[in-house]
Amino acid sequence: MYTQFFGNYLLANGYVTQEQLFSAMRRQADKHIKLGTIAMHAGYMTASEVDTVYIRQTHEDRKFGELAIEEGFLSNEQTIELLRLQVPDFLGLGQVFLDDGILTNTEFENILADYRSQNELVDLDMLIEEPEAITKLFENFLIVAETPITHNGHMFTELLFNNFVRFVGEDYTPITVEELTEFPAECCVKQEIKGNYSIVTYLAMDEETAIAFASRYAEENFEAYDEYVQASLEDFLNLHNGLFIVNVSNDSSTELSIGTPEHVEEPLLLFDHVTYHFPILYTFGTVHFLIEAVKLDD
Amino acid sequence: MNINELTILICDDSILARKQIKDILSTLGTPVFAEATDGQGAVDKYKEIKPDLVFLDIVMPKKDGNAAIQEIMEFDPDATIIIASSVGTQSQLKSAIEAGARDFVQKPLDKNQVLTIVNNFLEGR
Numbered sequence: 077m078y079t080q081f082f083g084n085y086l087l088a089n090g091y092v093t094q095e096q097l098f099s100a101m102r103r104q105a106d107k108h109i110k111l112g113t114i115a116m117h118a119g120y121m122t123a124s125e126v127d128t129v130y131i132r133q134t135h136e137d138r139k140f141g142e143l144a145i146e147e148g149f150l151s152n153e154q155t156i157e158l159l160r161l162q163v164p165d166f167l168g169l170g171q172v173f174l175d176d177g178i179l180t181n182t183e184f185e186n187i188l189a190d191y192r193s194q195n196e197l198v199d200l201d202m203l204i205e206e207p208e209a210i211t212k213l214f215e216n217f218l219i220v221a222e223t224p225i226t227h228n229g230h231m232f233t234e235l236l237f238n239n240f241v242r243f244v245g246e247d248y249t250p251i252t253v254e255e256l257t258e259f260p261a262e263c264c265v266k267q268e269i270k271g272n273y274s275i276v277t278y279l280a281m282d283e284e285t286a287i288a289f290a291s292r293y294a295e296e297n298f299e300a301y302d303e304y305v306q307a308s309l310e311d312f313l314n315l316h317n318g319l320f321i322v323n324v325s326n327d328s329s330t331e332l333s334i335g336t337p338e339h340v341e342e343p344l345l346l347f348d349h350v351t352y353h354f355p356i357l358y359t360f361g362t363v364h365f366l367i368e369a370v371k372l373d374d
Numbered sequence: 375m376n377i378n379e380l381t382i383l384i385c386d387d388s389i390l391a392r393k394q395i396k397d398i399l400s401t402l403g404t405p406v407f408a409e410a411t412d413g414q415g416a417v418d419k420y421k422e423i424k425p426d427l428v429f430l431d432i433v434m435p436k437k438d439g440n441a442a443i444q445e446i447m448e449f450d451p452d453a454t455i456i457i458a459s460s461v462g463t464q465s466q467l468k469s470a471i472e473a474g475a476r477d478f479v480q481k482p483l484d485k486n487q488v489l490t491i492v493n494n495f496l497e498g499r
Contacts, residue, residue: 243482294390307390314388314433315481318460322480325463334461336387336435 079104080237081217082166083249085191092178098359100172101247107168107175111140114158115150116185117167123185125149130181218253226372228273231327232320233354236365239316240356244292248363251355257347259366263301264340265309267317271332273324274370278345279313285361310337375496377403383425384409385416385442386458387434391481395429395458398488413437417445424450427495430475432459432466440466440473447474456491458483 083101086092092100112126121144129143136143141159144150150158170187173179179187195213214234218225225233240248264280281289283301290308291298298305314337321332347368354365382405384392392409399405408423410416412435420428428446432439439457446453457470462480470478477491 294394303389304393307388311388311390315460318433318462318481321461322463325465331463331465334433336433 079164079166079169079246080241080249081213082169082191084217084251085194086169086173086187087249088252091183091187092173094357096173096176096178097249098357100169100176101249101359104165104168104172107171109163109167109171110174111144111155111158112181113167113171113174113184114161114163115144115154116181117163117188118158118161120154120158121149123181126181217250226273228324229367229372231323232275232367235320235323236316236354239312239319240363243312243315244289244363245358248356248358251357254353254355256351256353256366259345259347259351259353259364260343261340261345262343263306263309264345265306265313265337266340267310267313267337268335269317269321269332270335272330273332273372275372276368276370277313277317278340278364278366278368279309280340280364280366281309281361285358285363288360289358289363306339310339313337375498377405377492377496380405380427381423381425382407383416383419383423383428385411385413385419385428385434385439386431387411388431391431391458391483394483395488398483398485399492401485402489402492411435413439413442416442417449420446420453421449426454427492428453428455429458430455432457432461432470440469443470443473443475454495458488 083097087094087097112121112129115121116123116126125147128147129140129149132143133140141150141155145152145155170179170184174181174184195216215230218233237250259280261278261280262282263286264278266276266278268274268276286301286305286309287298290296290305293312294304294308296304314334317334321334324330324332349368349370351366351368354367356363356365382399384395384407386392386395396407408419408425410419414436416428416430417437430439430442439459443455446455453474455475457475457478458481459466460481462478467478479487479491
């Protein structure tokens with residue numbers, strides 16, 4: 077989970093290009109994460125120690141763990157621990173870049189340290205076990221975007237990223253949030269949330285992306301932009317917003333309501349209120365999620 | 375009761391949601407399906423065809439699901455209405471049940487949950 081934010085970090089800091097990221101995201105699921113990468117992530121070995129073992133492996137047909145113990149880089153216990161360690165998914169993404177030669181071990185070691193410090197992750201295992209760490213990572217993403225966020229806004233966006241994973245797929249990277257006053261709306265649907273927390277939500281994307289998005293969401297094989305594709309976009313928005321108001325009701329006993337999802341006809345959206353744009357880079361295209369803040373009292 | 379003898383009215387403004395419910399129910403047999411795309415259409419269609427079972431969304435144009443349930447129940451107190459909605463707050467659930475809904479299915483639809491509800495209906499439970 078939350079490999080998405082690591083992808084955003086790599087892209088935003090110029091370590092990889094969008095094409096390299098997409099290519100890696102498509103392949104990461106099957107990626108075997110090497111023991112050297114896990115050892116760096118656990119802080120048991122440095123990049124240069126890992127490189128030393130890899131160099132030895134090029135002329136000795138022996139396992140990484142054996143050589144690392146022989147060099148005195150790892151103890152027996154540490155090796156066993158690393159082999160049993162459950163690793164966060166984003167290491168798979170990193171392994172693709174390492175194997176493709178896009179990143180060196182030294183670069184990756186620095187990236188891990190910097191990413192860890194930016195997100196105040198004492199231990200990267202926190203990403204597996206501790207929801208607080210994920211919340212921190214998430215907040216950090218929004219702080220980087222210089223976006224003030226309310227409690228409900230936080231719940232909304234965290235649920236949104238989860239729902240993208242749950243209903244469309246996890247092969248996406250969220251790009252830094254921006255504030256907008258207008259937006260050219262292609263294949264766009266919108267839905268209002270009303271009550272003490274009032275926002276208008278928009279989902280927009282180009283036709284080709286809409287067909288791919290709808291095919292995944294509805295688990296159908298759509299070939300053209302038709303009423304089913306449009307209904308899928310509306311359905312996703314309606315489902316997400318519906319789940320959000322259920323969560324708000326359970327969290328604070330505040331009752332919000334939602335309007336019916338609508339297709340947007342205007343080619344250019346002009347916003348009356350502050351509007352945040354969340355570009356979501358999927359491997360099949362870019363999905364634009366917009367939140368127009370009408371009233372944000374929590 | 376046999377599913378093939380049933381007329382089932384599906385009321386949802388989403389063509390996709392209507393298709394998904396029909397696809398799930400069609401795994402049990404071949405009932406007659408009727409559809410409505412808004413709350414008023416649901417009431418009108420109910421009065422016209424008197425279906426055995428109704429699946430109804432809450433958030434719909436023209437008239438919302440709860441208002442539609444009330445009108446249908448006034449017309450036919452024995453109507454069997456199942457709410458299928460993404461808006462499953464406790465108060466929505468309470469309003470729907472008070473208005474006369476038999477059951478509530480939270481979207482995304484769980485196929486097994488829908489089939490259990492229909493099977494219970496067929497067995498007269």
